[in-house]
Amino acid sequence: xxxxxxxxxxxxxxxxxxxxVLAFVIIQLPPGxxxxxxxxxxxxxxxxxxxxxxxxxxxxxxxxxxxxxxYIKWITNIIxxxxxxxxxxxxxxxxxxxxSRMGMTFFISFLAFVVCWSxxxxxxxxxxxxxxxxIDYFFTFLGFIGLAxxxxxxxxxxxxxxFEYFGLKVGxxxxxxxxxxxxxxxxxxxxxKHIWLxxxxxxxxxxxxxxxxxxxxxxxxxxxxxxTVARAKGLSEFKVLMLYPVRIAINPIVSTFGWxxxxxxxxxxxxxxxxxxxxxGPMLWRALMTQDMYTAGAYIVIVGFLTAxxxxxxxxxxxxxxxxVRFGGLEA
Amino acid sequence: MSETTAPPLEESxxxxxxxxxxxxxxxxxFYRAGQWQLVWWKFRRHKLARFAMIVLGIFYFxxxxxxxxxxxxxxxxxxxxxxxxxxNLRLFDTTGKFHGPFVYGIKMxxxxxxxxxxxxxxxxxxxxxxxxxxxxxxxxxxxxxxxxHLFGTExxxxxxxxxxxxxxxSDSLGxxxxxxxxxxxxxxxxxxxxxxxxxxFLGLILGGLAGFxxxxxxxxxxxxxxxxxxxxxxxxxxxxxxxxxxxxPQLRLYFFVTIILSIFGWTSLARTVRGKMLSTREEDYVMxxxxxxxSEWSIITRYMLxxxxxxxxxxxxxxxxxxxxxxxxxxxxxIGLRAPTISWGVMLQDAQSLQSVALLPWLLWPCFFVVLxxxxxxxxxxxxxxxxxxxxx
Numbered sequence: 001x002x003x004x005x006x007x008x009x010x011x012x013x014x015x016x017x018x019x020x021v022l023a024f025v026i027i028q029l030p031p032g033x034x035x036x037x038x039x040x041x042x043x044x045x046x047x048x049x050x051x052x053x054x055x056x057x058x059x060x061x062x063x064x065x066x067x068x069x070x071y072i073k074w075i076t077n078i079i080x081x082x083x084x085x086x087x088x089x090x091x092x093x094x095x096x097x098x099x100s101r102m103g104m105t106f107f108i109s110f111l112a113f114v115v116c117w118s119x120x121x122x123x124x125x126x127x128x129x130x131x132x133x134x135i136d137y138f139f140t141f142l143g144f145i146g147l148a149x150x151x152x153x154x155x156x157x158x159x160x161x162x163f164e165y166f167g168l169k170v171g172x173x174x175x176x177x178x179x180x181x182x183x184x185x186x187x188x189x190x191x192x193k194h195i196w197l198x199x200x201x202x203x204x205x206x207x208x209x210x211x212x213x214x215x216x217x218x219x220x221x222x223x224x225x226x227x228t229v230a231r232a233k234g235l236s237e238f239k240v241l242m243l244y245p246v247r248i249a250i251n252p253i254v255s256t257f258g259w260x261x262x263x264x265x266x267x268x269x270x271x272x273x274x275x276x277x278x279x280x281g282p283m284l285w286r287a288l289m290t291q292d293m294y295t296a297g298a299y300i301v302i303v304g305f306l307t308a309x310x311x312x313x314x315x316x317x318x319x320x321x322x323x324x325v326r327f328g329g330l331e332a
Numbered sequence: 333m334s335e336t337t338a339p340p341l342e343e344s345x346x347x348x349x350x351x352x353x354x355x356x357x358x359x360x361x362f363y364r365a366g367q368w369q370l371v372w373w374k375f376r377r378h379k380l381a382r383f384a385m386i387v388l389g390i391f392y393f394x395x396x397x398x399x400x401x402x403x404x405x406x407x408x409x410x411x412x413x414x415x416x417x418x419x420n421l422r423l424f425d426t427t428g429k430f431h432g433p434f435v436y437g438i439k440m441x442x443x444x445x446x447x448x449x450x451x452x453x454x455x456x457x458x459x460x461x462x463x464x465x466x467x468x469x470x471x472x473x474x475x476x477x478x479x480x481h482l483f484g485t486e487x488x489x490x491x492x493x494x495x496x497x498x499x500x501x502s503d504s505l506g507x508x509x510x511x512x513x514x515x516x517x518x519x520x521x522x523x524x525x526x527x528x529x530x531x532x533f534l535g536l537i538l539g540g541l542a543g544f545x546x547x548x549x550x551x552x553x554x555x556x557x558x559x560x561x562x563x564x565x566x567x568x569x570x571x572x573x574x575x576x577x578x579x580x581p582q583l584r585l586y587f588f589v590t591i592i593l594s595i596f597g598w599t600s601l602a603r604t605v606r607g608k609m610l611s612t613r614e615e616d617y618v619m620x621x622x623x624x625x626x627s628e629w630s631i632i633t634r635y636m637l638x639x640x641x642x643x644x645x646x647x648x649x650x651x652x653x654x655x656x657x658x659x660x661x662x663x664x665x666x667i668g669l670r671a672p673t674i675s676w677g678v679m680l681q682d683a684q685s686l687q688s689v690a691l692l693p694w695l696l697w698p699c700f701f702v703v704l705x706x707x708x709x710x711x712x713x714x715x716x717x718x719x720x721x722x723x724x725x
Contacts, residue, residue: 018559026568029575148707150657152664153699156680160689160696258562266564270661274684284567285665288574296571300563307562 008315012308019304020078024071026300027293035063038088074294078301085294089286094298097283102302104173105272105280108195109264112202116260120207121253124214125246131219139211146208151201152270158197159274173278201271202264206256213252221245247321254318258311265303371642374719381715384708391705395517397472402511403484403497405468406674410496413438414506415692416451419498426455434460435485437495459485459495501694503682509694512674513701519675521705523590523659524652530594532648535601542602543609544632550606557599565596569658573667582673589668593655604647608640615639642719650713653706660702676702 035057058064065073077083084094127136175190221227222245230240265280272281280299287295375381394401404410419435437457443450465484471477485497496502500509542550572592576585612618613636621631662668663677664684671678676698682688683695 014555015559015562018556019563022559022563023571026571026575029572144707144710145703148653148703148710150661150702150706152661153680153702156683156689157696157699159686160693163686163690164693262562262564266566269564269566269570270665273665281567284570288570288667300567300571303564303567304559304562307564311562 004319005312005316008312012312015308016301016305019308020075020297020301021071023297023300023304024067024074027291027296028067028070074297084298084301087287087292087295089290089292089295090283094294098280098295098298098302101278101280101283102299104278105265105268106306108198108272108277108279109202109261109268111195111199112206112264112268113257113260115199115203116206116210117253119203120210120214121250123207124211124253125218125241125249127211128215128218128222128249129241140215143208143211146204147212149205150270151205151267152274154201154204155198155271155274158201162197172276198268198271198275198277202268205267206260206263210253210256213256214249217249217252218245221248251318251322254321255314257314257317258307261310262303262307265306367638367642371719375715378715378718380711381718384711384715387704387708388712391517391521391708394514395521398514398518399470399472399478400480401482402508402514403465403467403481403499404508404511405470406507406512406515407672408468408507410502410506410508412440412506413451413496413498413502415504416498416502416506418501418694419496420453421461421497425458431458432460434458435495435497457495459497461497462486500697501692503679503695504688504692509679509697512679513676513698516674516676516679516698517701517705519586519669519673520656520659520677520702523586523593523675524655524709526587527590527594527597527655528648528652530591531597531601531651532644534594534598535647536605536644538598539602539605540609540632543606544613544628546610553602554606557602560596560599565654565658566661568596569593569662570665570667573662576667578670582669585669586673589659589662590655592662593658597651597655600651601644601647604643605640608643609636612636612639642716646713646716649709649716653709653713656702656706656709 035054039054063070074085077085082095084098086092087094087097090097123139127139130136173191173194174187175194181187224245226244227240230244231237235243268279269281269284272279273285276282284296284299286292287299416438422434422436423432424430425434436453436455437459438451439454441450441452442448461483462485463483464480465486466479467481467484467486469477469479483497485495496508498508498510500513502508503512538553542553569592572595573589576588580588618631618635621635626634659668659675660677660680663670663675664680666681669675669678671681679695679698683692689696
């Protein structure tokens with residue numbers, strides 16, 4: 001097992017390198033850089049820009065060097081000092097702004113994930129056991145809709161519905177008066193009042209997907225002979241289900257751990273922008289709009305890292321609950 | 333849906349062979365049918381997929397003949413009727429007299445309480461809705477100039493002025509939302525198709541190479557795919573789309589957005605192709621072809637490809653909805669397609685703020701069509717997945 005984990009960690013290194021190169025190339029794609037963008041904006045407001053100052057800044061950020069050199073400088077700072085550079089848009093170090101926002105996005109994704117599993121697993125089992133019943137059709141129908149509706153459209157519609165019919169203005173992470181307040185019980189309650197909507201919106205697509213997967217695998221398992229044997233031996237129906245088919249059908253669900261987080265991060269980006277949350281998605285958007293490459297690059301690298309960790313965890317979980325995977329995995 | 337295990341055929345109609353000899357047993361028809369015939373038979377049993385095919389057919393038909401089907405030019409700004417809610421279609425007037433479908437004339441008035449301008453129906457003027465009404469001039473496919481629209485209002489009975497018929501209302505510039513949705517489908521529904529087409533080439537070539545040659549090439553390609561798949565799509569799409577210059581012409585922007593969308597699309601296809609390549613390479617018929625001295629190229633194209641072509645089609649169909657959603661999200665954020673291009677995502681840009689949605693909720697109509705289109709593609713993909721391997725029942 002230790003060997004397996006080490007092997008997987010080793011494999012992550014080239015993967016992370018590829019991701020970082022990819023991130024750097026992508027954010028360097030637009031012509032110009034944040035400095036030219038900055039200067040253009042200053043010029044547009046009628047300010048004169050000192051050439052010497054421009055040169056000094058260009059030197060300072062190494063913008064006159066070739067891309068490869070810039071990349072090496074950037075990645076060495078990240079690896080050795082954990083320093084992601086300076087954000088022009090937010091006029092602060094990237095580390096400072098990205099930490100809390102990433103944390104918030106991660107927290108929302110995690111909550112969505114909990115909602116997803118705790119709802120999808122019982123419903124998935126129920127739907128498979130009651131195949132072709134009203135419940136089955138109901139959830140299948142809902143599931144299809146849930147899969148086809150992207151989170152941000154749902155957010156738009158829910159925003160309208162809650163405003164029109166309940167007079168609620170949803171959006172943001174806190175109420176206006178709570179934004180600057182220090183953390184307290186009242187602020188936490190306020191936070192919960194705001195956060196449930198993005199959590200549910202994110203969870204819906206994933207839940208629909210999980211229910212479908214679980215239903216399909218459960219149906220396959222329920223047809224197998226060992227279920228009949230268990231019944232014939234006189235086990236209660238609940239035990240028959242929980243002890244055997246559910247244990248097998250749950251495996252593919254466990255392996256969703258890795259990509260569900262990616263899914264939430266990905267779909268969450270636009271949802272967060274629509275709902276105007278102070279999280280990583282809108283930060284990325286603003287950074288992209290202003291060619292703030294260090295912020296955008298940090299986002300992609302961190303998310304890539306998180307997903308790599310996520311898939312590692314889900315593989316380990318899978319190995320822990322399914323011996324077949326455990327032994328197969330060790331050989332790989 | 334997918335777990336029905338009925339025998340593959342329910343039709344027992346005698347099937348006429350070319351030479352005129354009738355075959356009248358079910359089994360014989362089944363064993364004589366070609367691969368694609370079987371695929372079609374199996375697909376036909378999937379009711380939802382059939383339904384989806386019809387709906388999508390209607391969608392694409394409307395997109396093709398958008399100029400005729402829409403009542404107005406999508407860029408025609410009717411300033412006097414800006415931000416108008418959907419028209420009330422009526423059959424009977426206030427006295428209960430039957431007129432056929434018509435709308436009342438619209439007058440501006442002020443809300444007595446808030447003094448906000450609002451539209452009021454004028455029961456004295458009646459504008460019948462005519463089939464093949466004359467309206468905005470257009471050029472069908474840029475070729476044939478015409479001014480006849482499938483339906484619309486023409487000059488009314490009492491006044492010379494025209495009151496438009498807005499099925500889904502009008503936007504804040506007075507453009508017909510319904511017409512814009514139909515025109516928008518041209519972009520929104522083809523982005524997926526063209527993106528899939530690009531993904532098809534990349535996936536087929538790279539997956540095919542990996543599967544056929546194996547070894548280092550295979551390993552490298554698979555690692556690249558692993559990395560690409562592990563990255564969240566939308567933030568990456570956003571980063572790439574943000575790199576597109578703002579001042580590009582519409583067509584080039586459209587083309588590059590589809591390229592961006594297909595960057596991830598090819599990975600799943602490449603995996604499918606590689607997997608199928610690896611498994612069919614071991615098949616007896618491939619071995620037989622090899623022993624017969626066939627060239628590698630002809631083994632691949634004549635024997636292996638047709639064997640898993642259905643899987644390729646399935647993989648492609650399944651990736652279309654993701655691309656439709658991708659275009660919608662990017663355009664919605666203002667980094668994909670931009671006005672004056674009309675797509676569902678561009679239209680939803682107007683509905684970005686709570687204020688506009690609260691005042692003009694009908695601007696959310698494109699949402700409905702996005703979801704419907706994606707839903708239908710999902711159903712279609714489901715049906716095709718079931719039909720892809722017709723020999724398994």
